[in-house]
Amino acid sequence: MASTSRTRTGRVRGRGGRGGGSSSLPPPPSTLPLIIEEFFIVVYEDPLVKKALPKKIADYLDGQELAKVYLRAADCGPRFWSVEVLFDGQGRMYLDKGWENFAIAHGVDFGWFVQFKYEGDDVLTVKVFDGTMYRKYYYSDDEDTDDESDDDVKPCIHPLYIRGL
Template sequence: MASTSRTPTRRGRGRGKGRGRGGRGDGSSSLPPPPSTLSLIIEEFFIVVYEDPLVKKALPKKFADYLDGQEPAKVYLRAADCGPRLWTVEVLFDGQGRMYLDKGWENFAIAHGVDFGCFVHFKYEGDDVLTVKVFDGTMCRKYYYSDDDDTDDESDDDVKPCIHPL
């Protein structure tokens, strides 16, 4: 049996200018743009609590960059599976691209058992709302339920926390 050797060819090359999807000369390309030119979409991120859980918390710089030009003065935290309650938390920007959860974070952290070694997962829902899941030091998720007597007209100074099931 006779063997024939073939020289590998690439599609789109040597077929003339502007012809086919990979043709040269027309400036078009079938390849996606490089990652640096794609718009950055940050929907989920986490922080690990290594220092005092009750002081302001830095959020990832990429998330702050994502909000560039739309920096909110406040965000609203919603504990996953803890009812519709939104916790108002003031946001600080340091002028160097860092974003921090500030006033209001302490109340949220106490009510949801955020402590040293916790892993706190955030999901950006839009409209300055972040849904939060808290995992303890064993990497197991903490679950909560809300008190049925909780009312919407309650002030942030009179915090009624979610209660951990027994």
């Protein structure tokens, strides 16, 4: 028979029983692989100039020799913005050419938050929040024709304001 004792909180502590002494706890965090999926930037300076991304995402993507990433507004379906990336040699990564077009089309302004989720394959899904921390929603252009080529797909640029959410 296994010996047990009660702790001050009333929990039973002891030897034996289920598990046979082995732990089913996950390994300590230092042994887990680093996976970065989501991050954000705050627009403190001119919203149209290149934007520095957090160092951890730059470290994560370093060595993959990215020339560009594809930004996709989270609620606009399969419409992508091609944005060149720069690595400065000091561990920083910037969204460069193409960022200005994305920022203009989505109305990004001073004090806004832009949340990114790295989806793999150089794709970043983006959510935009205004200075009041209210998320901006966009919808796709319904006037697209079926004969558009993939290279000519218009990005989602129309703001959709949803009240009461």
